[in-house]
Amino acid sequence: MQEVASKQICLSQFAIALGSVRQGGHFVCKIFDSFTPFTAGLIFLLSSSFQKICIHKPVASRPANSERYIICKWKLEKSRTHPIYEYLIDCHSLMWGWTKQFGENPWAQDIQEVVPLGLLKRLNHPFFEYFCEANNR
Numbered sequence: 001m002q003e004v005a006s007k008q009i010c011l012s013q014f015a016i017a018l019g020s021v022r023q024g025g026h027f028v029c030k031i032f033d034s035f036t037p038f039t040a041g042l043i044f045l046l047s048s049s050f051q052k053i054c055i056h057k058p059v060a061s062r063p064a065n066s067e068r069y070i071i072c073k074w075k076l077e078k079s080r081t082h083p084i085y086e087y088l089i090d091c092h093s094l095m096w097g098w099t100k101q102f103g104e105n106p107w108a109q110d111i112q113e114v115v116p117l118g119l120l121k122r123l124n125h126p127f128f129e130y131f132c133e134a135n136n137r
Contacts, residue, residue, distance in 0.1 A: 006031070007038050008095050011114075014042055015088035017072070018049055018081050025075045031055075033066040041115035045088065046072050047127045049081040088114075 010031055017027040027050070034043060034055065047053045051074035061067055075081060095111055120127070 007036070008092075010039070010042060011088060011092055011095065014046060015085060015092055017046075018075075018085035018088060021075045023075055023077050027070075027072040027075070029070050029072075031068050031070050034068065037113045037117040037120075038111065040117065040120060041113050043070060044115050044120055044127050045084050046070065049084050050075050 010029070013029050017029070021027050027046075031039070034040065043053070043055070050072040053073070054071045056069045056071055057067070058069070091111055091114055
């Protein structure tokens with residue numbers, strides 16, 4: 001359940017990384033098990049913003065612990081990453097119930113997917129195969 005409980009903070013951290021890491025820069029973040037469509041979509045968006053990503057479980061981490069680290073290397077140019085950043089900021093605003101125009105929003109809503117799982121499966125993209133393999137390991 002750590003993955004579900006931390007989804008808002010992961011979304012926030014990933015958005016901040018896309019907004020602040022310079023082109024060619026790197027980003028490392030602690031995450032938890034990655035089974036939900038929400039997390040799969042977030043990681044897919046990171047894989048679209050960096051040349052290389054890796055989901056790593058350190059050897060020193062207890063096997064029963066669900067912690068993992070996502071390592072993102074060589075951020076792509078702003079023209080490719082800025083639309084993803086803007087999208088994550090919009091998702092963040094929906095989830096936290098905040099808008100730039102009106103401040104607090106009583107219509108905050110949970111988001112189940114940031115990229116539809118069906119789309120991730122249909123794309124001829126190495127990400128989905130890697131994601132499944134990383135979870136199986």
